[in-house]
Amino acid sequence: MASENFVRDPEPYPAVAALLDADRAEHGFVxxxxxxxxxxxxxxxxYVTLVTSAADAAGLSMRDRGVLVTALASTMGDGYCSIAWGGRLADEAGDPAVPVAVLTGTDEGLDERERALAAWARAVARxxxxxxPEDVERLRDVGLGDAEIVAATVYVATRLAFSTVNGALGARPGAGLRDAAPPEVLDAVTWGRPIEDPAGS
Structure with a gap:
């Protein structure tokens, strides 16, 4: 089914079909x-190569990535990645209260390293x-070396660029994403483009 994006769906030549099929395999929808x-x-x-390389170079776990993306997405007003990564962080943490705390800025349930990462993501996004220098020193205090700090910043900046493209071109969270997210995350995300109606995906 066609989306409500500002750009039309591309013609399904092989490279395009491969991307769409990968989504169906991973999520059950595009x-x-x-x-x-x-x-x-x-x-x-x-983009995937860069963002993955940056995350690996920074030594970021999937939970770390969830903290960074939910923090930056909520700061910049990106509802799409707030919902998507809020759901991933809930899975990683085993508790939807963790992403809700990051999305709302309280950071309850995070350890000191995660709090420092969340604060850095918000500072870069804002x-x-x-x-x-004190912001960077806080990252050193929780165990990140300078090379890891640079890589983590590249990760955040790359994710910001990704969100910017999605937002500018009208990508809305689809019904499939809504159905996969914890209700607590959906209730917390009050910013960004509205979720597509149930007929969308």
Whole structure:
């Protein structure tokens, strides 16, 4: 089914079909943001390579990534990634209260390292030119070396770019994403583009 994105669905040539099929295999539906990125499969592949390389270089666990993305997405007002990664973080933590705390900025249930990561993601998303040496020192205090701090910042910045493309081109969270997310996460996310009606995906 066609999405409500601002760009039309691309023609299903092999590279596009492969992206859509990967979504169906992983999620059981095609995400609206994938329909946007399917216009540029090579660019999408380069993005995935960069963001994965940055996460690996920073030593980020999947839970770390969930903390960073939910923190930055909520700060920039991206409802799509707030819901998607809020759900992933709930799975990693085994408790939907954890992503809700990050989404709402209380950070309850996070350890000191995770709190520092969340604070850094928010600072970069809010005003990258306003960060301070003290902000970086907080990351050192929880065990990150300078090379890891650079990589973690690349991860955050790359995720911000991804969210920017999705938002600018009208990608809305689909009904499939809504159905997969914990109700607590859905209730917490009051920003961004509205969830697509149940007829969407």
């Amino acid at each position: 995400m609206n943001l994938t329909r946007v990125w399917a216009h540029q499969p090579d660019v999408h592949r380069a 005003d990258p030119g306003g960060t301070t």
